[in-house]
Amino acid sequence: MLEREIAYYESIKDDLIRHHEGKFVLIIGNEQLGVFDKSEDAYQRGIELRGNVPMLIKQVRQHETIEMIPAMVLGLINAHV
Amino acid sequence: MPTYNRFCLQPSPPGQPTGVPHPQGMAVTGPVLEVQIEIPSVLAQSLQAANSPIPNSVTGIALIDTGASITSIDVSIATRLGLNPNGIAMVGTAGGAQQQPTYQARLSFPGTALPGFEHPKVLGCNLTGQMVMNQQPIIALIGRDYLLHCVFVYSGGAGAWSLSF
Numbered sequence: 001m002l003e004r005e006i007a008y009y010e011s012i013k014d015d016l017i018r019h020h021e022g023k024f025v026l027i028i029g030n031e032q033l034g035v036f037d038k039s040e041d042a043y044q045r046g047i048e049l050r051g052n053v054p055m056l057i058k059q060v061r062q063h064e065t066i067e068m069i070p071a072m073v074l075g076l077i078n079a080h081v
Numbered sequence: 082m083p084t085y086n087r088f089c090l091q092p093s094p095p096g097q098p099t100g101v102p103h104p105q106g107m108a109v110t111g112p113v114l115e116v117q118i119e120i121p122s123v124l125a126q127s128l129q130a131a132n133s134p135i136p137n138s139v140t141g142i143a144l145i146d147t148g149a150s151i152t153s154i155d156v157s158i159a160t161r162l163g164l165n166p167n168g169i170a171m172v173g174t175a176g177g178a179q180q181q182p183t184y185q186a187r188l189s190f191p192g193t194a195l196p197g198f199e200h201p202k203v204l205g206c207n208l209t210g211q212m213v214m215n216q217q218p219i220i221a222l223i224g225r226d227y228l229l230h231c232v233f234v235y236s237g238g239a240g241a242w243s244l245s246f
Contacts, residue, residue, distance in 0.1 A: 001182055002169055039201035043167055043185045044123045052124055054165045057201075066173045067204065069149040072222060073174050077144065077211045 004029055005056035016060045027056040035060075082232075082245050083194035087114065089240040102240035110213045112235060112242045116143035116221050118154055119187040120162050121199055136162045140191065141220030142213055145233065145244070149224035152188070156205035158220055159184045170204050181205060188221065195246050198227070 005027045009016075012032065016025055026033045026042040028050055036042040039057050046055040071077045089107035093099040119125075119138040128135050139158050151170060159166075159182075166182035182205040189197025203221075211219040232245040 001180065002166060006169065039167075040123075040185070040199065043121065043201065046167070047123050047127050051127065052163065052165055055167055057168045064171050064178075066178050067149075067151040067170045068173045069146070069151065069153060069204070069206070069222065069224070071146055071148050072153070072206055072208070073172070077146075077208075077219065077222075 002054055002056050005054075008032070009056060009058055013060075017062055020060050021062070022060065024057055024059050027058070028053060083196060084243055084245040085114070085190070085193040085195050086243045087112065087241065104238055104240040107240045107242070108237065112145040112233075112244075113142050113213055113219070114145075114193065114244075115191050116141060116223075117189045117191050117197075118158050118162065118221065119189070120164060121185045121187055124164075124185075138162075139220065142217045143188075143190075143221040143223050144211075144213070144219050145228070145242075146222040146224055147228065147233070149222050150226065151202070151204050152200060152222065152224040152227050153204035153206045153208075154184070154186060154221045155208040155218075156182070157209070159186070159205050162186070166205070168202060170202070172204065172206075195244060200227075202226075 008030050020035045024036045024039045024042045026046050034045055042057040089103045091099045091101040091103045117138050117140045125135050164184045167185050168183045169180045170183050171178040172181050183202040185201050186203050187199050208219055235242045
Protein backbone atom coordinates (compact mmCIF):
# COMPACT_ATOMS: atom_id res chain seq x y z
CA MET A 1 0.00 0.00 0.00
CA LEU A 2 1.66 3.20 -1.25
CA GLU A 3 5.12 1.69 -0.61
CA ARG A 4 6.72 3.60 -3.49
CA GLU A 5 5.22 6.92 -2.41
CA ILE A 6 6.22 6.39 1.23
CA ALA A 7 9.80 5.51 0.24
CA TYR A 8 9.97 8.62 -1.93
CA TYR A 9 8.58 10.77 0.90
CA GLU A 10 11.22 9.42 3.26
CA SER A 11 13.94 10.25 0.70
CA ILE A 12 12.90 13.92 0.55
CA LYS A 13 11.56 14.32 4.09
CA ASP A 14 14.50 16.36 5.45
CA ASP A 15 14.21 18.87 2.64
CA LEU A 16 10.42 19.08 3.05
CA ILE A 17 10.76 19.71 6.79
CA ARG A 18 13.26 22.48 6.15
CA HIS A 19 11.02 24.31 3.71
CA HIS A 20 7.40 23.15 4.18
CA GLU A 21 6.86 21.91 7.72
CA GLY A 22 3.13 21.74 8.54
CA LYS A 23 2.04 21.78 4.88
CA PHE A 24 0.61 18.85 2.90
CA VAL A 25 2.72 17.25 0.18
CA LEU A 26 1.17 15.31 -2.70
CA ILE A 27 3.15 12.35 -4.04
CA ILE A 28 2.11 9.89 -6.74
CA GLY A 29 4.64 7.24 -7.65
CA ASN A 30 8.08 8.83 -7.49
CA GLU A 31 6.82 12.33 -8.16
CA GLN A 32 6.15 15.21 -5.83
CA LEU A 33 3.22 17.05 -7.39
CA GLY A 34 2.95 19.99 -5.04
CA VAL A 35 2.78 21.31 -1.52
CA PHE A 36 -0.52 22.65 -0.19
CA ASP A 37 -2.00 24.36 2.85
CA LYS A 38 -4.88 21.87 3.09
CA SER A 39 -5.17 18.14 2.47
CA GLU A 40 -8.36 18.72 0.42
CA ASP A 41 -6.47 20.99 -1.99
CA ALA A 42 -3.81 18.33 -2.47
CA TYR A 43 -6.50 15.72 -3.19
CA GLN A 44 -8.20 17.97 -5.72
CA ARG A 45 -4.90 18.53 -7.50
CA GLY A 46 -4.18 14.81 -7.52
CA ILE A 47 -7.59 14.06 -9.06
CA GLU A 48 -7.11 16.81 -11.65
CA LEU A 49 -3.65 15.59 -12.64
CA ARG A 50 -3.98 11.80 -12.45
CA GLY A 51 -7.62 10.93 -11.79
CA ASN A 52 -8.82 8.43 -9.20
CA VAL A 53 -5.51 6.73 -8.38
CA PRO A 54 -3.77 5.89 -5.08
CA MET A 55 -1.88 8.93 -3.85
CA LEU A 56 0.05 9.91 -0.76
CA ILE A 57 -1.03 13.17 0.85
CA LYS A 58 1.08 13.67 3.90
CA GLN A 59 1.42 16.47 6.38
CA VAL A 60 5.10 17.31 6.65
CA ARG A 61 6.09 16.71 10.26
CA GLN A 62 9.24 15.78 12.13
CA HIS A 63 7.37 13.21 14.22
CA GLU A 64 4.48 11.00 13.12
CA THR A 65 1.12 11.18 14.89
CA ILE A 66 -0.21 7.86 16.19
CA GLU A 67 -4.00 7.56 15.89
CA MET A 68 -5.80 5.75 18.69
CA ILE A 69 -9.05 3.78 18.30
CA PRO A 70 -8.95 1.54 21.37
CA ALA A 71 -12.47 0.11 21.14
CA MET A 72 -11.87 -1.11 17.59
CA VAL A 73 -8.31 -2.26 18.13
CA LEU A 74 -9.27 -4.23 21.23
CA GLY A 75 -12.48 -5.62 19.67
CA LEU A 76 -14.68 -3.96 22.28
CA ILE A 77 -17.12 -1.98 20.11
CA ASN A 78 -19.98 -4.31 20.86
CA ALA A 79 -18.72 -6.15 23.91
CA HIS A 80 -21.19 -7.31 26.56
CA VAL A 81 -20.74 -9.29 29.75
CA MET B 82 -26.53 25.75 15.48
CA PRO B 83 -28.20 22.53 14.18
CA THR B 84 -28.87 20.10 16.99
CA TYR B 85 -29.77 16.43 16.84
CA ASN B 86 -31.41 14.85 19.90
CA ARG B 87 -31.67 11.10 20.23
CA PHE B 88 -33.80 9.34 22.83
CA CYS B 89 -33.65 5.64 23.58
CA LEU B 90 -37.13 4.51 24.68
CA GLN B 91 -38.48 1.34 26.26
CA PRO B 92 -39.83 -1.14 23.73
CA SER B 93 -43.61 -1.22 23.64
CA PRO B 94 -46.39 -3.32 22.13
CA PRO B 95 -46.96 -2.51 18.44
CA GLY B 96 -48.71 0.82 17.99
CA GLN B 97 -48.34 1.84 21.63
CA PRO B 98 -45.30 4.04 22.14
CA THR B 99 -44.35 4.21 25.80
CA GLY B 100 -42.23 7.33 25.77
CA VAL B 101 -40.40 5.86 28.75
CA PRO B 102 -36.62 6.38 28.67
CA HIS B 103 -34.49 3.26 28.36
CA PRO B 104 -31.03 4.03 29.78
CA GLN B 105 -29.98 0.38 29.70
CA GLY B 106 -30.86 0.18 26.00
CA MET B 107 -28.65 3.16 25.27
CA ALA B 108 -25.86 1.63 27.35
CA VAL B 109 -25.99 -1.38 25.01
CA THR B 110 -26.25 0.42 21.65
CA GLY B 111 -24.24 3.54 22.46
CA PRO B 112 -24.69 6.86 20.68
CA VAL B 113 -25.54 5.70 17.14
CA LEU B 114 -27.16 7.38 14.17
CA GLU B 115 -27.68 6.77 10.48
CA VAL B 116 -24.79 7.80 8.24
CA GLN B 117 -24.47 8.08 4.48
CA ILE B 118 -21.03 7.75 2.92
CA GLU B 119 -20.34 9.07 -0.58
CA ILE B 120 -17.39 9.72 -2.82
CA PRO B 121 -15.83 13.20 -2.47
CA SER B 122 -17.46 15.97 -4.53
CA VAL B 123 -14.26 16.61 -6.46
CA LEU B 124 -14.13 12.95 -7.52
CA ALA B 125 -17.84 12.97 -8.43
CA GLN B 126 -17.25 16.02 -10.65
CA SER B 127 -14.27 14.34 -12.27
CA LEU B 128 -16.25 11.15 -13.00
CA GLN B 129 -19.18 13.19 -14.30
CA ALA B 130 -16.91 15.15 -16.65
CA ALA B 131 -15.55 11.85 -17.99
CA ASN B 132 -19.10 10.42 -18.41
CA SER B 133 -18.19 7.67 -15.95
CA PRO B 134 -20.80 6.26 -13.56
CA ILE B 135 -20.88 7.71 -10.06
CA PRO B 136 -21.05 4.99 -7.41
CA ASN B 137 -24.16 4.97 -5.22
CA SER B 138 -23.76 6.19 -1.68
CA VAL B 139 -23.74 3.63 1.15
CA THR B 140 -25.99 4.01 4.18
CA GLY B 141 -25.57 2.36 7.55
CA ILE B 142 -25.03 3.07 11.22
CA ALA B 143 -22.32 5.23 12.73
CA LEU B 144 -21.21 5.01 16.35
CA ILE B 145 -19.91 8.14 18.03
CA ASP B 146 -16.68 6.94 19.58
CA THR B 147 -15.14 9.49 21.94
CA GLY B 148 -12.20 7.13 22.44
CA ALA B 149 -11.21 7.36 18.77
CA SER B 150 -8.85 10.13 17.70
CA ILE B 151 -9.84 9.77 14.02
CA THR B 152 -13.07 9.01 12.14
CA SER B 153 -13.04 5.67 10.39
CA ILE B 154 -15.15 3.76 7.88
CA ASP B 155 -15.30 0.08 7.08
CA VAL B 156 -12.72 -0.51 4.38
CA SER B 157 -15.24 -2.51 2.33
CA ILE B 158 -17.26 0.71 1.91
CA ALA B 159 -14.22 2.43 0.38
CA THR B 160 -13.91 -0.52 -2.01
CA ARG B 161 -17.63 -0.39 -2.93
CA LEU B 162 -17.32 3.34 -3.64
CA GLY B 163 -14.23 2.79 -5.77
CA LEU B 164 -12.14 5.04 -3.55
CA ASN B 165 -8.37 4.87 -3.70
CA PRO B 166 -6.28 5.65 -0.62
CA ASN B 167 -5.04 9.22 -0.24
CA GLY B 168 -2.53 8.39 2.44
CA ILE B 169 -1.74 6.27 5.42
CA ALA B 170 -2.19 6.70 9.14
CA MET B 171 -0.22 5.10 11.92
CA VAL B 172 -2.68 3.41 14.28
CA GLY B 173 -1.70 2.33 17.76
CA THR B 174 -2.29 -1.36 18.51
CA ALA B 175 -1.24 -3.71 21.27
CA GLY B 176 1.53 -4.92 18.98
CA GLY B 177 2.79 -1.41 18.12
CA ALA B 178 1.80 1.15 15.50
CA GLN B 179 0.42 -0.20 12.21
CA GLN B 180 -0.09 1.53 8.87
CA GLN B 181 -3.69 1.73 7.64
CA PRO B 182 -5.07 3.47 4.55
CA THR B 183 -6.93 6.75 4.66
CA TYR B 184 -9.51 8.08 2.19
CA GLN B 185 -11.22 11.34 1.41
CA ALA B 186 -14.97 10.81 1.68
CA ARG B 187 -18.21 12.69 2.19
CA LEU B 188 -20.28 11.81 5.26
CA SER B 189 -23.80 13.01 5.99
CA PHE B 190 -26.53 12.12 8.46
CA PRO B 191 -29.90 11.52 6.77
CA GLY B 192 -32.97 12.54 8.70
CA THR B 193 -31.09 15.02 10.87
CA ALA B 194 -30.31 18.72 10.61
CA LEU B 195 -26.62 17.98 11.09
CA PRO B 196 -24.57 19.22 8.15
CA GLY B 197 -22.77 16.72 5.96
CA PHE B 198 -19.06 17.17 5.65
CA GLU B 199 -16.22 16.33 3.33
CA HIS B 200 -13.64 14.55 5.40
CA PRO B 201 -10.09 14.77 4.03
CA LYS B 202 -8.83 11.74 5.95
CA VAL B 203 -11.03 8.94 7.20
CA LEU B 204 -9.35 5.76 8.25
CA GLY B 205 -10.16 2.50 6.49
CA CYS B 206 -10.60 -0.23 9.10
CA ASN B 207 -12.27 -3.59 9.53
CA LEU B 208 -15.70 -3.21 11.15
CA THR B 209 -17.00 -6.56 9.92
CA GLY B 210 -19.51 -8.12 12.27
CA GLN B 211 -20.15 -5.00 14.35
CA MET B 212 -23.96 -4.89 14.59
CA VAL B 213 -26.44 -2.83 16.60
CA MET B 214 -30.21 -2.31 16.71
CA ASN B 215 -31.77 -5.31 14.95
CA GLN B 216 -28.52 -6.42 13.37
CA GLN B 217 -27.77 -3.26 11.42
CA PRO B 218 -24.06 -3.04 10.62
CA ILE B 219 -21.86 -0.28 12.03
CA ILE B 220 -20.05 1.14 9.01
CA ALA B 221 -18.40 4.17 10.59
CA LEU B 222 -16.94 5.36 13.87
CA ILE B 223 -17.20 9.10 14.39
CA GLY B 224 -14.05 10.20 16.16
CA ARG B 225 -12.79 13.25 17.98
CA ASP B 226 -11.58 14.84 14.74
CA TYR B 227 -15.30 15.42 13.96
CA LEU B 228 -16.32 16.10 17.55
CA LEU B 229 -13.86 18.98 17.82
CA HIS B 230 -16.41 20.98 15.79
CA CYS B 231 -19.38 19.94 17.96
CA VAL B 232 -20.99 19.93 21.36
CA PHE B 233 -21.74 16.34 22.31
CA VAL B 234 -23.87 15.61 25.39
CA TYR B 235 -24.37 12.04 26.62
CA SER B 236 -27.04 11.81 29.29
CA GLY B 237 -26.86 8.17 30.32
CA GLY B 238 -29.51 8.25 33.07
CA ALA B 239 -32.02 9.90 30.73
CA GLY B 240 -31.30 7.47 27.88
CA ALA B 241 -30.57 10.43 25.61
CA TRP B 242 -27.74 12.13 23.79
CA SER B 243 -27.42 15.19 21.60
CA LEU B 244 -25.03 16.58 19.08
CA SER B 245 -24.88 20.24 18.11
CA PHE B 246 -22.75 21.29 15.20
